[in-house]
Amino acid sequence: MAEVLVYVDHVDGAVRKPTLELLTLARRIGEPVAVALGAGADATAAVLAEHGAVKVLTADAPEFTEYLVVPKVDALQAAYEAVSPAAVLVPSSAEGKEIAARLAVRIGSGIITDAVDLEAGDEGPVATQSAFAASFTTKSRVSKGTPVITVKPNSAAVEAAPAAGAVEALAVTFGTLATGTKVTGRTPRESTGRPELTEAAIVVSGGRGVNGAENFGIIEELADSLGAAVGASRAAVDAGWYPHTNQVGQTGKSVSPQLYIASGISGAIQHRAGMQTSKTIVAINKDAEAPIFDLVDYGVVGDLFTVVPQLTAEIKARQS
Amino acid sequence: MSLRIVVCVKYVPDATGDRQFTEDLTVNRDDVDGLLSELDEYAVEQALQISENSDDDVEITVLTVGPEDAKDALRKALSMGADKAVHVEDDDLHGTDVMGTSLVLAKAIEKAGYDLVVTGMASTDGTMGVLPAILAERLGVPQVTLLSEVKVEGGTVTGRRDGDTASEQLEASLPALVSVTDQSGEARYPSFKGIMAAKKKPVESWDLEDLEIEADEVGLEGSWTAVDSAAQRPARTAGTIVKDEGEGGKQLAEFLAGQKFI
Ligand SMILES: Cc1cc2nc3c(=O)[nH]c(=O)nc-3n(C[C@H](O)[C@H](O)[C@H](O)COP(=O)(O)OP(=O)(O)OC[C@H]3O[C@@H](n4cnc5c(N)ncnc54)[C@H](O)[C@@H]3O)c2cc1C
Ligand SMILES: Cc1cc2nc3c(=O)[nH]c(=O)nc-3n(C[C@H](O)[C@H](O)[C@H](O)COP(=O)(O)OP(=O)(O)OC[C@H]3O[C@@H](n4cnc5c(N)ncnc54)[C@H](O)[C@@H]3O)c2cc1C
Numbered sequence: 268m269a270e271v272l273v274y275v276d277h278v279d280g281a282v283r284k285p286t287l288e289l290l291t292l293a294r295r296i297g298e299p300v301a302v303a304l305g306a307g308a309d310a311t312a313a314v315l316a317e318h319g320a321v322k323v324l325t326a327d328a329p330e331f332t333e334y335l336v337v338p339k340v341d342a343l344q345a346a347y348e349a350v351s352p353a354a355v356l357v358p359s360s361a362e363g364k365e366i367a368a369r370l371a372v373r374i375g376s377g378i379i380t381d382a383v384d385l386e387a388g389d390e391g392p393v394a395t396q397s398a399f400a401a402s403f404t405t406k407s408r409v410s411k412g413t414p415v416i417t418v419k420p421n422s423a424a425v426e427a428a429p430a431a432g433a434v435e436a437l438a439v440t441f442g443t444l445a446t447g448t449k450v451t452g453r454t455p456r457e458s459t460g461r462p463e464l465t466e467a468a469i470v471v472s473g474g475r476g477v478n479g480a481e482n483f484g485i486i487e488e489l490a491d492s493l494g495a496a497v498g499a500s501r502a503a504v505d506a507g508w509y510p511h512t513n514q515v516g517q518t519g520k521s522v523s524p525q526l527y528i529a530s531g532i533s534g535a536i537q538h539r540a541g542m543q544t545s546k547t548i549v550a551i552n553k554d555a556e557a558p559i560f561d562l563v564d565y566g567v568v569g570d571l572f573t574v575v576p577q578l579t580a581e582i583k584a585r586q587s
Numbered sequence: 588m589s590l591r592i593v594v595c596v597k598y599v600p601d602a603t604g605d606r607q608f609t610e611d612l613t614v615n616r617d618d619v620d621g622l623l624s625e626l627d628e629y630a631v632e633q634a635l636q637i638s639e640n641s642d643d644d645v646e647i648t649v650l651t652v653g654p655e656d657a658k659d660a661l662r663k664a665l666s667m668g669a670d671k672a673v674h675v676e677d678d679d680l681h682g683t684d685v686m687g688t689s690l691v692l693a694k695a696i697e698k699a700g701y702d703l704v705v706t707g708m709a710s711t712d713g714t715m716g717v718l719p720a721i722l723a724e725r726l727g728v729p730q731v732t733l734l735s736e737v738k739v740e741g742g743t744v745t746g747r748r749d750g751d752t753a754s755e756q757l758e759a760s761l762p763a764l765v766s767v768t769d770q771s772g773e774a775r776y777p778s779f780k781g782i783m784a785a786k787k788k789p790v791e792s793w794d795l796e797d798l799e800i801e802a803d804e805v806g807l808e809g810s811w812t813a814v815d816s817a818a819q820r821p822a823r824t825a826g827t828i829v830k831d832e833g834e835g836g837k838q839l840a841e842f843l844a845g846q847k848f849i
Contacts, residue, residue, distance in 0.1 A: 278752060335748075335757060336720065336730060360751055361716065361733055368685075368717035369724045377686055377811025380715045393815065399606040399712070404818050411686075411811040447729030447763075451745075452756035469848065493848065511735075511749065511770055517711065518626065518769045526848050536602050540714075547846060548826075549839065555830070562823055565842045569831025577836025585840065585849050 269297035269353035272346055274366065275315065275323075276358045280307025282314050284466045285358040285420040290318040292385045292423050296392045297353050299430075300324065302346045302437070304339055305331040309434060316432020318425065324349070324437040335448035336362060340369040342439045347374060349437065352413065354392050356385075359417040367417045376412025383422045383523070383544065392416065400517075400536050401543035420465040421523040456512065464496045464513060469526045470545070472498035472515055473508075474538075476531015476552065476571055480508040485575050486530060492582040498522065498542075500532045516541035530571045534559025551575060589644040590739070590761075593701045594634045595692055595722075596627040596649050596664050598657035599712040606712070608817040611807065613682045614712060616654060623660035626707035628774035631664045633767045634705045635775070637739045638668075646670050648699050652680065652691050658790065665785035666777035673699055677794040682807030689718055691805060693725040694798040703744065704764040708733055719766035729759035735770035 382394035527545035638645035709716035723730030734746035
């Protein structure tokens with residue numbers, strides 16, 4: 268069976284969920300060979316094997332942290348040349364997309380970004396994409412070269428499928444472009460203890476209606492009662508009420524959870540672009556005419572300052 | 588010293604309009620108003636700021652690849668303050684994908700001459716967000732992408748990239764390619780004076796021949812990707828909407844419990 272390269276997104280050996288989803292999708296088109304780079308790469312092998320990786324190619328070098336993107340492209344290219352895969356799959360993070368894109372140019376292939384589903388087809392893998400703020404669904408293929416496809420988080424259910432997962436060291440030679448962009452400083456993001464926004468099963472978001480950083484506490488409390496991630500509209504982020512890393516939408520994160528709860532968010536097209544593929548959508552807004560209500564499965568027309576705390580209290584009561 | 592900046596700007600269908608695909612599964616550009624991609628306004632703004640903060644002689648060229656109407660995007664950028672424009676237009680470009688577009692942009696940037704290329708973080712139509720990285724690869728220059736802060740000084744570009752797990756400080760030597768996010772600072776509105784001045788600024792038109800690109804390297808036929816179908820998502824079935832009369836939170840909890848979220 269054809270091999271499929273899967274680029275591993277991990278933090279010091281802890282594999283992030285979108286990679287496990289990719290392994291599930293990769294098995295539909297071939298045998299997954301995982302590529303894990305950087306510190307802790309070896310430590311990823313066990314979980315990758317458990318989810319279907321027949322092989323895990325690993326490499327670590329200071330270049331991966333000291334320079335931007337290109338060293339990882341050099342490594343992925345080395346893996347590509349070692350394996351001659353039928354396709355290359357990469358998680359659709361900002362960095363993942365850039366790595367995939369540069370690899371595609373180098374190997375003379377087309378690229379599809381932000382796939383939300385993937386299946387085998389007669390002429391190679393067929394990717395489903397969601398276009399124009401999720402108002403269209405398209406099916407596309409790479410028609411030249413080895414398909415390079417980036418896949419959005421929450422595009423497949425994670426399935427266990429134990430495989431050998433033998434670790435092999437990958438030999439990487441860095442090219443002259445690898446050291447072009449130096450990373451001169453790095454401030455890690457503080458963990459909130461909440462689930463990662465793009466991976467969360469439930470997202471609770473607040474917008475301009477939350478009216479102040481201090482009021483985001485009620486959004487967080489609701490999120491915590493559901494084990495959810497917290498999101499925000501750009502209006503709330505621009506006002507400085509919540510960090511930009513939590514922004515949902517076109518220029519923020521794109522989320523596709525089982526449940527999305529929007530409070531005090533009107534539902535502008537750029538916000539919808541980031542949440543419209545959520546399975547169940549709920550909104551709380553005092554304006555019955557707010558466009559967000561066109562999307563909802565359940566909407567409450569009311570003041571979020573009374574509805575949200577009541578909801579949180581009721582959830583806690585039901586759980587105890 | 589002089590600094591030549593090329594800003595790539597895209598002409599896109601208005602996101603608040605009714606965007607559609609045509610029969611050949613390319614973007615319908617005829618029935619929706621087009622405009623300069625809002626995210627490219629940030630790129631133009633940063634180029635202008637780099638120019639304003641520089642002791643060098645700075646020349647800003649805005650570049651677009653697109654149909655006739657795409658001139659509107661160039662005009663907007665010129666009225667914001669860019670110095671001149673290049674429009675790459677050719678019937679054979681219809682349906683070009685990101686590999687083809689980046690090929691055309693790379694050749695045009697090389698022909699125009701540059702020390703720095705500035706782009707937006709993503710277009711508001713294709714929304715791929717990969718063109719900047721591809722351009723850097725094609726041009727063989729450092730990519731300094733997704734910056735929320737950018738500075739150019741003494742032949743060096745520095746910036747801040749706010750990533751998923753960390754915020755990074757980046758540094759590269761010119762020539763280089765920069766892409767900027769919408770966190771980089773509000774774009775200015777063109778002044779009346781700017782709009783009048785823009786009318787007199789030069790707009791060059793180049794076609795594929797000028798760039799020594801063969802027709803079969805671009806366009807729908809030459810694409811590296813193929814779209815097989817595009818279907819409008821069925822409208823969501825109307826949801827339940829209740830007015831809060833004191834029990835709104837509890838009713839919502841009941842709905843969530845029914846859906847097994849609680
Ligand atoms: C290029 C570009 C990119 C963008 N990217 C993004 C993006 O990534 N994400 C994003 O979100 N936006 C984005 N935007 C901005 C977007 O257009 C909207 O401006 C933004 O989403 C509005 O945020 P909002 O819904 O919180 O605020 P508003 O539109 O002001 O809505 C606030 C809502 O809160 C309701 N409300 C007020 N008080 C209460 C209360 N007490 N109880 C209940 N409801 C209340 C109001 O009725 C109103 O509907 C982008 C815009 C552009 C041009
Ligand atoms: C819904 C949709 C999905 C698509 N999916 C794919 C796909 O999966 N694979 C594929 O190969 N193509 C795809 N395309 C085509 C692709 O978007 C275009 O070929 C495009 O010109 C490059 O992509 P982008 O604008 O999305 O680039 P992005 O990477 O999103 O744009 C980044 C920046 O590049 C610059 N730029 C982009 N295009 C131009 C231009 N024409 N002129 C000047 N500057 C420009 C701008 O500065 C912009 O801010 C898709 C198009 C649409 C509408």
